Amino acid sequence: MILGEFGPTGQPFVEGFLTLPRFGITRNITFLVDTGAHATCIHPRDGVPAAIPFDQLEAPATSYGVGGSATYFRERAVLEFVDGDAREIRSYEVDVLIAKPATDPMHSMNRIPSLLGRDIIGRWRMVYDRTEGILEFTVKSADSVQGDG
Numbered sequence: 001m002i003l004g005e006f007g008p009t010g011q012p013f014v015e016g017f018l019t020l021p022r023f024g025i026t027r028n029i030t031f032l033v034d035t036g037a038h039a040t041c042i043h044p045r046d047g048v049p050a051a052i053p054f055d056q057l058e059a060p061a062t063s064y065g066v067g068g069s070a071t072y073f074r075e076r077a078v079l080e081f082v083d084g085d086a087r088e089i090r091s092y093e094v095d096v097l098i099a100k101p102a103t104d105p106m107h108s109m110n111r112i113p114s115l116l117g118r119d120i121i122g123r124w125r126m127v128y129d130r131t132e133g134i135l136e137f138t139v140k141s142a143d144s145v146q147g148d149g
Helices: none
Strands: 012-020 025-033 060-065 068-083 088-098 124-129 134-139 144-147
Touching (some): 012 134
Antiparallel strands (some): 060 068, 068 088, 088 144
16 A cells, blocks of 8 residues: 655645656655646656656647646656555556746745556555545556565
């Protein structure tokens, strides 16, 4: 089971590892679990500390949300999550959407967390019980599994 936690105002988070093979980057990221996001999105709040070379991003894609549209860049990635009960690492090879930092440091794009979208959480079963502080994910499928299992 993969365990998540609730933030101070109840937002659901889960820890994972992002690897961008083209850039040789691996980084721990706290993802906001977003059932409304069709794809996992990496925002500048995580991309800047990870030293993503934003000027080398290719394959622009427009994403539409509550706040309107935004331009992201599609990049092949590996996402990994620790399944503590099984003592395994569950891996997913997906295209993530990466947002470049906005020039205004106070712009919301620079401050929002990265989103874990349905490309991953659609492959899990989620137990979401904020009243009991339970946020658990049972993996139904993964691209690869490593560990004791």
